[in-house]
Amino acid sequence: MKSNVTVTVLLLAFLISRATAQEPVTDTLMLKGVEIASEKISRKELTSFPLQSLSATQIASVAGNSVADALKTFSGVTLRDYGGAGGLKTVMVRSLGAQHTGVFIDGAPVSDIASGQPDLGKFPLGNLEEVSLNVGVGGSEPMPARARSGASVINLRSIKPDFGKFKTRGNAGIRGGSFGLINPFLRLDHKTGTGSWFGIEINPLFSKGDYPYLVDNGPAGSARLKRGNGDLTSLAANLSFSAKAGDSSEVRVFARFYNAERGLPGAVVFYNPHSSQRLTNKDLSLGFQLMSDSKRTSLLTNACWSYAWLRYLDPDYLGYDHSLDNRYLQQELHLSQAGTFNISRHFSASLASDFILNAFSGSQYNTDPWRGSFLLSAILAHQTRNTGAEAGFLASVIKDSGKDPSEEALTHKVSPYFSLSVRIADVPSLRLRMMYKHSFRMPAFNEMYYALVGNPGLLPEAAQQLNTGLLGSYAPFKGLLFRLSADAFFNRVHEKIVAIPTQNLFVWSMQNIGEVRTRGLDIQLDASAALGRRGKASVNLAYTYQEASDISDKNSSDYGNQIPYIPWETFSAMFQLVHRSFSIDYNLLFNGYRYVSSENIPQNLLPSWWISDAGLAWSPEAGRYKYRIKAGVTNLFDKDYVVIRSFPMPGRGFVISGAFNF
């Protein structure tokens, strides 16, 4: 690892010295607050770190209720999904635990200090302009230091209203489908002045979640049952107000609200289908953002307060009161100032400093813990037509309330980041890229403080990522475009937080005992072709191969085995055909076999699966109005499969949606 870093540094130094003599930049990477479509494509093609994104049309072709369904089409992503609309959904990027990936909506963070990663099922897919995954979190645009602190970051960007000559724009519609799904949605943007507007978004969702599933219990015990207690009622709502202040500044205030009440169907237990546990969420975030752009500087100020209340109720718990009613409250204050300064034609510096305060109280915790974090990130970027290089670091100082006096009171770390890319050829365009990143994730509060299970003495889990790849694009003639990216990656996780049983098998505790080494390959191939004047066909393929070896204990029989729930192979394909106002989508997802434990034996094997979704949409335009009617089938071939053992996924389902844009 060390020698790899040295090589990277040397290469970087060499390339910087070489590149300073180059011609002025034409395809600048400086991304301002507003981007135009062509620049976005170039961003994806030019980055020295792996960046994947889905555009609004691609998002529209994804079948599903939440952003988790969009993210699973990315390469390197392993989705953890407990099934149904109400099932918890998180993602692991390149075999790193879900807590290593940050989630940002319009530049503001969403987090969950208790579990480490928010439930991605909370974020509806509609009204998003872009879903992207940035591995390594490079890029010289201003962003909070916190975004740079993760091994990767998921960015969700809402649609910016295009008022044209109208004062009010928006859309309204409804989706309905199998397993009792009803999902009306409304978005309204109203112009309140020359540069200011007010936006409101409401997205209620009801799902019965009573899908049939297979109890896979051998030739004599298998049966088909319906999932019980899988209902979800949720409301996601956003309010925002944006105003241009002066020529180059924009202020945005927002309130984000999420309220949900759901049943937890629980694991499928042979011979015992009973389940009655309930989960209630009440989340609120209030935020303030100030963006300003000038020739030399771009600034981004973020202030956000969020509140998340959770109630877990088990009415049939066999404890003292014959029910279990746990309530948890977490609050977070996040302040961030970020700025990018164009030092010279080629050089820019991106600085950010964040302060985060997390407070938590819960009925299963012995204390009311808090955490204060101060993060400082600095990235120096150098960009020419032929080369791009970034080098930087993140410094963190973190104080946890629950540490023993004997332990070090503060966690402080400096995590380096380097990346570079070099243009090899113009036609076809070919670039080489390389990235190294060190990052760590703090233990989540459940891991530290949850009754019996928690271990306040946990250390951060560190991750090192090394990526080398090739990016190419080729347009043999007008209207046909191929894009390819192929990356080899090498990850190393130190002091991985692993649950091991203590006291008895019902009481597990967290220890920093894991070591993981991952070697993998990510390949993406996109092709799009214009078909006549009003038609278009596109194909997006993503393939990942990864070997994530458990190297915690040389003497263990599991040494070198694949870690739990990471398949060796994943593959996704999105096909889209558009002709006039009709479009057909077909999406395919493959997850190879994997094991539920580091003991790679047949009893722990989960079989591979192929899932297909298909959709047909009709979206005519009439002046300012646009309609869209879509009929879709999820899990077209009605495949029985599980992502998490004992949590079956839904079989074939139908969704019909109608939307009206005005």
Add this chain to the structure above:
Amino acid sequence: MKFIGFLAMSKNRLSIRPVIEPFWQQCMVAMLLLLIMMHTSCRKDPDQPRPVLNDTTIYAAGIYVLNEGLFNQNNAGLTFYNFSDSTAETDYFFNKNGRGLGDTGSDACIYGSKLYIVVNVSSQLEVVDAASGISLSRIPLFNGSKPRQPRKISPYGKYIFVCNFDNTVAVIDTARLEVISLIEAGRNPDGITAAYGKIWVSNSGGLAFPAYDNTVSVIDPETFTEVSRFTVGINPYTIRPDGHGNLYLISRGNYDDVKSRLQVLDASGNLVKTFGEFEALGFAIAGDTAYVYNYDWNSGKSSVMVINTLTMQPEDTEFIKDGTPVRAVYGIAHDPATDLIYISDALNFTGTGRVHAFDKAGNRQFSFNTGINPSGFAFLHRMNIQGN
């Protein structure tokens, strides 16, 4: 309708496909079940476990090891070690019956010709023909639709007593194979034994931590009522008689400042002794010796020590004499037919486990692999086998 179909189907071990059967087929199934039950009721179960020591006609035929599996993974399993060819077959129950035991096996015993297996999270009592491994019946233990969560089992007379986490003890008739009575006990009972003409139930209160229970309920097996309740340490667990009028039990404490201890209760309910100098998680009694094991979760060290039940004094702090490595001791049992002590090792608690057989001098005789978290033992003796 689908659900009814499923239940009927699962009881019918002869049906091999998960189909929803029409009504007439369900009737056939019911009749078949009746036939099976009548057949089983013809066999007379003995009133007491058979005497086995020094009986030359009795010898060990096999060992059933119950693998607890992991919570919510439906991987409780049965390993069968066959003495005739010295091989162990994990997934024995599945191989014989074409279906799994379910979720979290918590106890097993052989009584008469039958092997009884308690499956905790699936909330079932599986009744198996001990000689063939074929299931005779699966008895659901539910309160309406709510699982009772059975934990531990003890035979007595014509009955099997099963303590359930829902504060009850279920009485199962060994001939009819059905629950004939439910007895209220303390909170979350997690240990049961038949001794001195009574049924002793340790009430853990473990699901109400930190407000643990600390009592042992005494049940009259004739009237099916709780006759007294005695105070012991908090969170009591395994309880077994020593044959000298006392009962040994583990009080698991609170996993914090109150440690897990071995205690001795006399038959009139007096707490005679608490072994305060060492921690203990489980034990087995053979003759006048208790073999007590502990696994220290902090240091990851396993130990098995020897205690004389007559003097109630530790005799040896290390039972294993030949250095056999045991990483995470998880269960212990004594087979009177072979006079061997069996110790199970859960290793890393998530994968293949192992069982070692020791002679009384603490020397390993043989070992075999098991499923995940081997915890319970039931010994099959040749006398029980018709033909084979």
